[in-house]
Amino acid sequence: MADNEGLRRRDVLKGIGVTGAAAGLATTRPVASDAQAQPATESHAHASAPAHNDSTADAFRFFTAPESAVVVALVDTLIPKDDVGPGGVEVGVPTFIDREMASAYGRGARMYLDGPFGEGTPQQGYQLPLAPAELYRVGIADLNAWCVKTRGGKTFDQLSAADRTAALKVVEAGQAEFTQVPARAFFNIVLQNTMEGYFADPIHGGNRNKAVWKMIGFPGAIGMYADDIEKYRNKKYDVEPKSIQDLS
Amino acid sequence: MTTKLKSADIVIVGLGWTGGILAKELADTGLSIVVLERGAPRDTNPDFMFPTAHDELRYAQRHELMQNVSRETLTFRNTASETALPMRQLGSFLPGEGVGGAGVHWNGATWRWLPWDHEPLKLTLARYGRVAIPPDMNLQDWGVSYDELEPYYDKFEFLCGVSGKAGNLRGEKIAGGNVFEGSRQREYPNPPMIQTQAGALFEKAAKSLGYHPFPQPSANASQPYVNPDGVAYGACHYCGYCERFGCEANAKASPHFTVIPLAAKKSNVEIRTNARVLKVNLDAAKNHAESATYIDASGREFEQPGGLVILAAYALGNVHLMLWSGIGQPYDPATGEGVVGRNYAYQIGSGATVFFDEKTWMNPFMAAGALAMVIDDFNTGSFDHGKEGFIGGGGISTLSSTGRPIGFRPVPPGTPAWGTEWKRAVVRHYNHTLAINNQGSVMAYRQNYLDLDPTYRDRYGRPLLRMTFDFHANEQKQANYIADICLKIGQAMGADRVVRRASPQRYSIVPYQSTHNTGGAVLGTDPKTSALNRFTQSWDVPNVFVAGACAFPQNAGKNPTGPVGALAYWTVDAIKQYLKNPGPLVPV
Numbered sequence: 001m002a003d004n005e006g007l008r009r010r011d012v013l014k015g016i017g018v019t020g021a022a023a024g025l026a027t028t029r030p031v032a033s034d035a036q037a038q039p040a041t042e043s044h045a046h047a048s049a050p051a052h053n054d055s056t057a058d059a060f061r062f063f064t065a066p067e068s069a070v071v072v073a074l075v076d077t078l079i080p081k082d083d084v085g086p087g088g089v090e091v092g093v094p095t096f097i098d099r100e101m102a103s104a105y106g107r108g109a110r111m112y113l114d115g116p117f118g119e120g121t122p123q124q125g126y127q128l129p130l131a132p133a134e135l136y137r138v139g140i141a142d143l144n145a146w147c148v149k150t151r152g153g154k155t156f157d158q159l160s161a162a163d164r165t166a167a168l169k170v171v172e173a174g175q176a177e178f179t180q181v182p183a184r185a186f187f188n189i190v191l192q193n194t195m196e197g198y199f200a201d202p203i204h205g206g207n208r209n210k211a212v213w214k215m216i217g218f219p220g221a222i223g224m225y226a227d228d229i230e231k232y233r234n235k236k237y238d239v240e241p242k243s244i245q246d247l248s
Numbered sequence: 249m250t251t252k253l254k255s256a257d258i259v260i261v262g263l264g265w266t267g268g269i270l271a272k273e274l275a276d277t278g279l280s281i282v283v284l285e286r287g288a289p290r291d292t293n294p295d296f297m298f299p300t301a302h303d304e305l306r307y308a309q310r311h312e313l314m315q316n317v318s319r320e321t322l323t324f325r326n327t328a329s330e331t332a333l334p335m336r337q338l339g340s341f342l343p344g345e346g347v348g349g350a351g352v353h354w355n356g357a358t359w360r361w362l363p364w365d366h367e368p369l370k371l372t373l374a375r376y377g378r379v380a381i382p383p384d385m386n387l388q389d390w391g392v393s394y395d396e397l398e399p400y401y402d403k404f405e406f407l408c409g410v411s412g413k414a415g416n417l418r419g420e421k422i423a424g425g426n427v428f429e430g431s432r433q434r435e436y437p438n439p440p441m442i443q444t445q446a447g448a449l450f451e452k453a454a455k456s457l458g459y460h461p462f463p464q465p466s467a468n469a470s471q472p473y474v475n476p477d478g479v480a481y482g483a484c485h486y487c488g489y490c491e492r493f494g495c496e497a498n499a500k501a502s503p504h505f506t507v508i509p510l511a512a513k514k515s516n517v518e519i520r521t522n523a524r525v526l527k528v529n530l531d532a533a534k535n536h537a538e539s540a541t542y543i544d545a546s547g548r549e550f551e552q553p554g555g556l557v558i559l560a561a562y563a564l565g566n567v568h569l570m571l572w573s574g575i576g577q578p579y580d581p582a583t584g585e586g587v588v589g590r591n592y593a594y595q596i597g598s599g600a601t602v603f604f605d606e607k608t609w610m611n612p613f614m615a616a617g618a619l620a621m622v623i624d625d626f627n628t629g630s631f632d633h634g635k636e637g638f639i640g641g642g643g644i645s646t647l648s649s650t651g652r653p654i655g656f657r658p659v660p661p662g663t664p665a666w667g668t669e670w671k672r673a674v675v676r677h678y679n680h681t682l683a684i685n686n687q688g689s690v691m692a693y694r695q696n697y698l699d700l701d702p703t704y705r706d707r708y709g710r711p712l713l714r715m716t717f718d719f720h721a722n723e724q725k726q727a728n729y730i731a732d733i734c735l736k737i738g739q740a741m742g743a744d745r746v747v748r749r750a751s752p753q754r755y756s757i758v759p760y761q762s763t764h765n766t767g768g769a770v771l772g773t774d775p776k777t778s779a780l781n782r783f784t785q786s787w788d789v790p791n792v793f794v795a796g797a798c799a800f801p802q803n804a805g806k807n808p809t810g811p812v813g814a815l816a817y818w819t820v821d822a823i824k825q826y827l828k829n830p831g832p833l834v835p836v
Binding site for chain 1: 665671
């Protein structure tokens with residue numbers, strides 16, 4: 001059960017004297033948050049193993065170690081841990097994205113990927129010959145190459161938090177010169193999957209401990225409000241969210 | 249290669265609302281019926297059980313219940329001067345696949361279209377004259393009036409256990425219902441649903457402006473219900489997992505637990521699932537359908553002969569089959585001749601988003617697919633749109649259908665899409681925001697049509713359907729006019745901030761808008777402008793009937809499932825008439 005696992009994890013961390021915000025910090029450590037860039041090897045080692053008591057649950061299935069460091073850095077930049085609520089990394093979003101890329105979705109099982117390929121208009125939508133997992137692979141390589149070229153020889157994950165944010169804004173604006181795929185196409189899928197992992201049911205690997213649902217006040221999979229809808233009209237509905245596993 | 253099967257009296261292609269109703273009703277004739285459904289069998293238990301069915305990622309994001317476009321999709325362009333490119337993933341609309349079709353994952357909004365929507369040409373000419381109609385608009389009547397369809401609307405509402413309040417009972421206007429609706433013979437089968445805070449705010453604000461708010465007619469049962477066929481409905485839980493999901497409570501009407509099991513029980517009905525019809529085979533003269541070719545789960549090809557063929561796939565699927573099979577003359581936009589693919593239409597959206605203080609709680613997750621308060625004061629037939637310089641109108645509503653946070657996390661314009669400021673805005677506004685939406689009508693135009701793509705093919709080697717569609721000035725004027733009304737209603741709610749959402753400039757196939765595709769094989773009274781006669785019978789191939797939203801000559805400011813159901817029952821009666829003396833029901 002995801003929840004129990006989360007509890008166990010908290011207990012373990014408590015046992016070694018790490019609690020609350022410190023536990024959160026532990027999970028974001030793989031991403032260099034100070035100006036001092038960390039050596040790539042150390043970054044990768046941490047990236048594939050956010051603090052968790054079950055090592056196989058977080059083992060990456062699709063991304064290589066250098067790729068996973070970039071994914072962790074991207075997620076940490078898009079949804080940092082802050083005074084508002086949990087960061088994307090600490091709730092498992094990189095694990096979520098990795099699982100999705102290893103799944104039928106990542107492999108484009110429900111996409112039409114036959115040619116010929118044309119650029120098209122924005123109204124015609126996605127036209128690359130790449131399934132999501134392939135887009136990540138090529139996009140990460142492009143992102144790193146662009147960062148190395150324009151950011152003092154550093155890959156994206158080696159940049160400071162401030163530099164990552166600045167770089168990602170350029171990518172979002174479509175102004176980063178990627179050589180293989182349009183920067184915007186890569187940015188869009190990373191943002192979409194990051195949000196999916198952050199807000200989805202914990203069964204998919206993100207939103208650990210339903211921390212994100214707690215933050216916004218979404219009760220999760222409960223879905224039994226016939227008796228409450230009138231009673232709580234214009235009132236706060238303060239309940240412990242339930243995940244699919246909680247209710248199974 | 250192809251195995252030829254024993255002939256059936258009636259072959260039905262597709263098993264959603266239309267195919268389900270036709271199979272169940274025509275079973276009473278005692279004739280042999282074969283139903284061919286491209287997707288898998290499924291039922292409430294085990295497919296839609298709680299809690300696994302409450303998975304936003306799986307159903308709402310990954311489209312578990314919808315058409316798999318790796319097998320069949322379409323190409324799209326805004327205008328004929330562009331090269332159409334494939335819809336490589338689902339977006340703007342979500343056709344269903346499998347037993348029940350899109351009737352499984354719909355929201356449940358069950359409207360009768362306004363009398364105007366069935367006779368827009370006649371009523372426009374009478375009120376404004378031909379000068380009001382843009383020269384490239386193919387405005388045309390159904391050939392079936394609202395009054396003729398009324399008993400069929402009634403039948404569908406009782407099948408679905410619709411929860412609502414009448415506003416026009418046998419000509420008498422009733423406050424609290426929709427006073428703009430056509431006359432109905434009786435009250436809805438179930439009382440209206442319980443409204444949310446958003447609905448209550450909308451109702452109060454709309455009333456204060458002199459409008460006429462009413463609860464949206466909803467096929468989410470407000471109480472336990474047994475329909476005239478003896479099918480039991482559970483009461484809606486207001487769970488908020490409705491559109492894009494199957495309902496675990498059998499509270500949302502769906503063909504999979506109503507008409508389909510009743511049809512399946514009959515010894516003269518055989519339902520074949522994972523049976524994908526690729527083509528309807530005509531005789532040499534092209535005026536008689538002989539059989540349908542389909543493949544099964546293993547890819548084996550079969551030919552199913554039949555005396556009568558009914559196309560009951562999704563609107564776009566029906567048109568694709570007609571074009572590929574040669575049923576009727578394809579439409580040519582250059583000459584305006586031909587009818588199959590003509591009058592394809594969609595809907596247009598606009599509105600306002602209303603941001604409240606933190607003391608106003610919406611609880612957006614307490615929701616149901618069709619739970620909404622609506623006004624029809626600015627819908628097609630309700631007001632003087634001629635004065636505003638356009639034809640049509642829209643339903644204005646606040647819909648409480650979901651608080652699922654991957655899809656629903658409103659933030660004010662100007663908020664970054666990520667980072668701490670984004671997160672702060674999501675937390676601030678998640679429970680304190682509502683949307684007012686215009687579901688705007690879209691008329692048919694000469695330039696908007698469906699045909700076969702010259703380049704791209706589906707997995708079965710057939711050309712993809714090609715959609716050429718864009719919004720026109722008439723609709724944009726309407727959407728902007730109604731956006732102003734939405735803004736006014738929002739401002740009357742006393743919120744912190746109201747943001748107007750203007751008409752889109754171009755139609756885009758990317759963001760979800762609605763699964764309300766209409767036209768392409770429309771009914772009518774003139775074989776030069778309609779593919780079907782007023783009984784949904786092909787003018788060219790009289791032993792083919794084509795029912796569903798593809799038959800609507802233009803789109804309305806209301807969800808299409810009500811008229812889809814009514815038209816299915818209308819078609820049942822037409823086919824019973826046909827069976828007495830097979831041939832054209834309307835002489836050509």
